[in-house]
Amino acid sequence: MRKSIFTCLLALAGFYATAQSLKVSGNVRDERGEPLVGASVLEKGTNNGTITDGSGAYMLSVGKSNAVLVATFVGYNVVERAVSANANLDFTMTDASILNQVTIVGSRNGNRSSTDTPSPVDVIDIREITTKQGQLDVNQLLQFAAPSFNSNRQTGSDGADHVDPASLRGLGPDQTLVLINGKRRHQSALVNLFGTRGRGNTGTDLNAIPAAAIERIEILRDGAAAQYGSDAIAGVINIVLKETVNQLSANVNAGIYKAKYRFDNKDFDGLNYNVNLNYGVKIAQKGFVNVTADYNFRDHTNRANTVSDPDELQRRQYGDPRINNAALYYNAKVPVGENIQFYSFGGINKRRGDAYAWTRFADDDRNVPSIYPNGFDPIIASTIDDRAVTAGVRGVWKSWNIDLSNTYGFNKFQFDVKNTINTSLGEGSRTEFDAGGFQLAQNVANLNITRHYKTILQGLNVAFGGEFRNERYKIFAGERGSYYNYDPSLAGGSQGFPGYSPSDVTDKTRSNAGAYLDVEADLTKKLLIDAAARFESYSDFGTTLNGKVGLRYKITNAIALRGSVSTGFRAPSLAQKYFNSTFTNFVNGEAVDVLLANNNSEVTRALGIPKLKQETSQNASIGLTMNPAPGLSVTIDGYYVKVKDRVVLTGQFSDEDEDIGELLKDLRVGQAQFFTNALSYTTTKGIDLIIAHSTPLGIGRLSTTLAANFNDMDLGPVNTVPRLRGKEDTYFDERERRFVLASAPPSKINLTFDYGVDKFSLMLRFIRFGEVKLANWDYELDIYKAKVQTDLTANYKFSKNISLSIGGSNILNVYPDKSLPSLTESGGGWDPVQMGTNGAFFFTRLGFRF
Structure with a gap:
C-alpha cells in the first residue's frame, strides 16, 4: 500500500515544472559549538525544508540564489541567513533569554529544548495541524495529533455532553495538569456523573481555549507532581499562546457529517462552522499585545436510527x-526596564449547549399526554461561563531569573431544562425550568526563581519557588418547579434533569501552599541529571512530599537514553468532596429522597465511609531517542504508573438491601451513592513510539510519521468499609471496572503521509483504534472491535496571504460496532468510543494572513 501511495504522489508531482535548484549545506550548532540534532532549516516562504542529522549537519536544495534560510530549534532564538551561490551556510543559535523565553514543560531550565529533557515532550504546532485537519476544537485536534491523548465526545451524559472528558495514557481526566504559558489552569466545575468516560472525575475544559489563539501545545508524557504539583500524575499539557505582531490572520471553517443511516430523509447533519481573527500589536521594542476572537457552532447530529422499531425510530433523538x-x-x-518585563494573558469563553436526554415515550408514566401526545425528548440546556486572567512580572536580578505572578480562573455551569415537564404538576406544568448549577473559582499566586551556571560542571540549573492556591466551590439551587414533588403519587422535578434543591446548596473553600526545589546538572557533555522535590500542605487533608529523579545520557550524537522515577499525588477536587444532588422518588407509597451524598453527609457518616484522601502514585519511564539517518528520528518510551486509593463514584445502594436498608429508610433515603477511595490501586503500563522521516521526493518533500501508543491497565481489589463488606459488586461493580479499563483503547496507531510541492500539499492519514470492551446493563460484554479511520486533506496556497484546505475525516464512513440502545449507558446504539459515532466528516477551510 505504501508503494502505491508513493507512486500516486510522484504522479501528482509530475504536473509541476522542474526548476533549477541550488544545493546549500552546513551545520547548526549552539553557542558552545555543540550540534543541534533535529533542528529545522526551511526556505523562507515555502514548504521546502529539512532537519539536521546526528552531527548537526543539513543539506537542502533551494529554488533561487537569493533565497533566505530560517533555522529553528525549540528553546533557541530563530536565525535567518541569506543564501549565496554554492554557499556553505552555518548557523549558530543562541539560547532564548528569560525575557524572550520559550516555555518547555519537563524542565525549568530555559536553555533546554524539548529533545534534551529527561522525559518525553511532544511539541505540537497548532498552525500546522489546523491546516491539515477538519477538527475545530482543541480536544479533537489533540485526539488525532497525539496518540497518548484520549478524548471522548459524549452524548446522553448530562453535563459531560457539554465538556469532553480528556486525559493522557488512559488515566483519569483529573490526573492530567493543564498549564497556559506555564501557569496552572483552573479545572471545570463539572464532575462527570454519567456516561462512560471520566465518571466521578473532574477535568479541565480545553475547548474553552480557542485553537486560533494557540501557537503550540506541549505534552509532557510523564508524572510531574514533584515539579508542578497536584493533578500531574499522568503528565502535563502546556498551552503556549501566540505572540505574533503586525499580522492579521483570519480563518473560516465549515464542515458537515455524512450519516451512514438516513433519518428524516437527511443524508447530512451536524453542521459545524468556525470563524476566527488574530492580530498582534507591537509595544516598544520587545513588547506586544496579541488578541484572538473566535466563534464556533456545532449543530445536533441524530444517530437514533440504529434501533430496530421504525415507530420508535421516528420518536427518538440521540x-x-x-x-x-x-x-x-x-x-x-x-518591557518596563532593560531587565524587567510585565506580562498578562487570559480570556473569556461563553458556551451555550442543548443536549438530548433520554426519550419519554407517549405511554410513559412520566409523561402528560395532553402536553406531549407523542412523548418528548427533554433538552438539557447549559450556559457555561469560563474566564481566566494571569498577570506577572518577570526579570533578571544579579543573574537570577525571577518570575512572580497571580492567576485567577472561574468556571460556572447554569442548567436549564427545555421541552420537559414536572409530571407532579400535571397539565399545569410548564415546559421549561431553571435547574440551578455549580461553579468553581481558583486563585493561584506563584513565585519561580531560577539561575543557570554555565561554568559549573557542564552546566547547572537551580530552580526553586512557591505557590499558594485558594479554591471555592458552590452549588446553587434551581427554581422550585425544577426539583419539587407536588404529588407524591407522580414523578417530581423536571424530566431529563431534576434541578438542584435548597438542601443541595453548597459553598466550600480550601487552600494549599507548596514549595519546590529543582536541580538540573549536565555532569558531562553526555550525562544530564535532574532532581526535584515538592512539599504541599492542604487545609482540608494535610501534607505531602514528593520527588522525582530523571536522567538523559547521550550514547552518541545520534542516540540518547532517558528515564525517570517519581512519586506523585492528586488531591480530591472540591466537587468530589462536596457535590451532592437530591431528587424525589416514590417507594412503597411514600415519598423518599434519592441522594448522591457528599463525603461529609449524614448518610456517609452512618455507613462509616471515611473522608476522601489524596491519590498517590509511583511513576517510572525509560526511553530511547535516535537519529539513525538524515531526516529520520525515532523515539520509544515505556512507562509504568501505579495509582493508589483512586477516587471513584460508587454504585447505588437501595433501601431494600437486607443489611443496610433499614438504616437508609431511617434516614429517608431510597437509594444512595457517594465518592470514595474505592480502588486500592490501578497499574498502567504502556509504550509510546514515534518515528518521523522527511525526505525530498520528486520536486517536493514527503514527511512520514508513525505515532503509536500501546496501553494496558490492571485494577486492584476494592477498598470497602465494615458495614459494606461483601457488597463490593455494588460498591464498584463490573460495569464500573470496564469503564475505567476502557479510558483508552489498548492501542492507538497513527500513520501520516504529508507531501508538499511548492504551494500544494496533500495529507493522508490512517488511525487505528484498538478493541474496547464494555459491560452493558445486563452485565454482558459489548465488544467494539478495532477500526481504522482514514483522513485526507489537500491544501493550496494561492499566495502568501490566502490558502484553502479541503478534506475529510473518516472519509470511508466507518462506525463502531453497534450495541442495543436499551442496554448501553448512553441510551444509543453505541457507548462513546474514541473514534466517535457520527461517521464521515467533510470540511473546507479558507485562511487569510496579512
Whole structure:
C-alpha cells in the first residue's frame, strides 16, 4: 500500500515544472559549538525544508540564489541567513533569554529544548495541524495529533455532553495538569456523573481555549507532581499562546457529517462552522499585545436510527449536542526596564449547549399526554461561563531569573431544562425550568526563581519557588418547579434533569501552599541529571512530599537514553468532596429522597465511609531517542504508573438491601451513592513510539510519521468499609471496572503521509483504534472491535496571504460496532468510543494572513 501511495504522489508531482535548484549545506550548532540534532532549516516562504542529522549537519536544495534560510530549534532564538551561490551556510543559535523565553514543560531550565529533557515532550504546532485537519476544537485536534491523548465526545451524559472528558495514557481526566504559558489552569466545575468516560472525575475544559489563539501545545508524557504539583500524575499539557505582531490572520471553517443511516430523509447533519481573527500589536521594542476572537457552532447530529422499531425510530433523538461557543483571548508582554518585563494573558469563553436526554415515550408514566401526545425528548440546556486572567512580572536580578505572578480562573455551569415537564404538576406544568448549577473559582499566586551556571560542571540549573492556591466551590439551587414533588403519587422535578434543591446548596473553600526545589546538572557533555522535590500542605487533608529523579545520557550524537522515577499525588477536587444532588422518588407509597451524598453527609457518616484522601502514585519511564539517518528520528518510551486509593463514584445502594436498608429508610433515603477511595490501586503500563522521516521526493518533500501508543491497565481489589463488606459488586461493580479499563483503547496507531510541492500539499492519514470492551446493563460484554479511520486533506496556497484546505475525516464512513440502545449507558446504539459515532466528516477551510 505504501508503494502505491508513493507512486500516486510522484504522479501528482509530475504536473509541476522542474526548476533549477541550488544545493546549500552546513551545520547548526549552539553557542558552545555543540550540534543541534533535529533542528529545522526551511526556505523562507515555502514548504521546502529539512532537519539536521546526528552531527548537526543539513543539506537542502533551494529554488533561487537569493533565497533566505530560517533555522529553528525549540528553546533557541530563530536565525535567518541569506543564501549565496554554492554557499556553505552555518548557523549558530543562541539560547532564548528569560525575557524572550520559550516555555518547555519537563524542565525549568530555559536553555533546554524539548529533545534534551529527561522525559518525553511532544511539541505540537497548532498552525500546522489546523491546516491539515477538519477538527475545530482543541480536544479533537489533540485526539488525532497525539496518540497518548484520549478524548471522548459524549452524548446522553448530562453535563459531560457539554465538556469532553480528556486525559493522557488512559488515566483519569483529573490526573492530567493543564498549564497556559506555564501557569496552572483552573479545572471545570463539572464532575462527570454519567456516561462512560471520566465518571466521578473532574477535568479541565480545553475547548474553552480557542485553537486560533494557540501557537503550540506541549505534552509532557510523564508524572510531574514533584515539579508542578497536584493533578500531574499522568503528565502535563502546556498551552503556549501566540505572540505574533503586525499580522492579521483570519480563518473560516465549515464542515458537515455524512450519516451512514438516513433519518428524516437527511443524508447530512451536524453542521459545524468556525470563524476566527488574530492580530498582534507591537509595544516598544520587545513588547506586544496579541488578541484572538473566535466563534464556533456545532449543530445536533441524530444517530437514533440504529434501533430496530421504525415507530420508535421516528420518536427518538440521540446524538451530539448543539453548541454555540464564543471566546476572546489575549497575550501581552510589556518591557518596563532593560531587565524587567510585565506580562498578562487570559480570556473569556461563553458556551451555550442543548443536549438530548433520554426519550419519554407517549405511554410513559412520566409523561402528560395532553402536553406531549407523542412523548418528548427533554433538552438539557447549559450556559457555561469560563474566564481566566494571569498577570506577572518577570526579570533578571544579579543573574537570577525571577518570575512572580497571580492567576485567577472561574468556571460556572447554569442548567436549564427545555421541552420537559414536572409530571407532579400535571397539565399545569410548564415546559421549561431553571435547574440551578455549580461553579468553581481558583486563585493561584506563584513565585519561580531560577539561575543557570554555565561554568559549573557542564552546566547547572537551580530552580526553586512557591505557590499558594485558594479554591471555592458552590452549588446553587434551581427554581422550585425544577426539583419539587407536588404529588407524591407522580414523578417530581423536571424530566431529563431534576434541578438542584435548597438542601443541595453548597459553598466550600480550601487552600494549599507548596514549595519546590529543582536541580538540573549536565555532569558531562553526555550525562544530564535532574532532581526535584515538592512539599504541599492542604487545609482540608494535610501534607505531602514528593520527588522525582530523571536522567538523559547521550550514547552518541545520534542516540540518547532517558528515564525517570517519581512519586506523585492528586488531591480530591472540591466537587468530589462536596457535590451532592437530591431528587424525589416514590417507594412503597411514600415519598423518599434519592441522594448522591457528599463525603461529609449524614448518610456517609452512618455507613462509616471515611473522608476522601489524596491519590498517590509511583511513576517510572525509560526511553530511547535516535537519529539513525538524515531526516529520520525515532523515539520509544515505556512507562509504568501505579495509582493508589483512586477516587471513584460508587454504585447505588437501595433501601431494600437486607443489611443496610433499614438504616437508609431511617434516614429517608431510597437509594444512595457517594465518592470514595474505592480502588486500592490501578497499574498502567504502556509504550509510546514515534518515528518521523522527511525526505525530498520528486520536486517536493514527503514527511512520514508513525505515532503509536500501546496501553494496558490492571485494577486492584476494592477498598470497602465494615458495614459494606461483601457488597463490593455494588460498591464498584463490573460495569464500573470496564469503564475505567476502557479510558483508552489498548492501542492507538497513527500513520501520516504529508507531501508538499511548492504551494500544494496533500495529507493522508490512517488511525487505528484498538478493541474496547464494555459491560452493558445486563452485565454482558459489548465488544467494539478495532477500526481504522482514514483522513485526507489537500491544501493550496494561492499566495502568501490566502490558502484553502479541503478534506475529510473518516472519509470511508466507518462506525463502531453497534450495541442495543436499551442496554448501553448512553441510551444509543453505541457507548462513546474514541473514534466517535457520527461517521464521515467533510470540511473546507479558507485562511487569510496579512
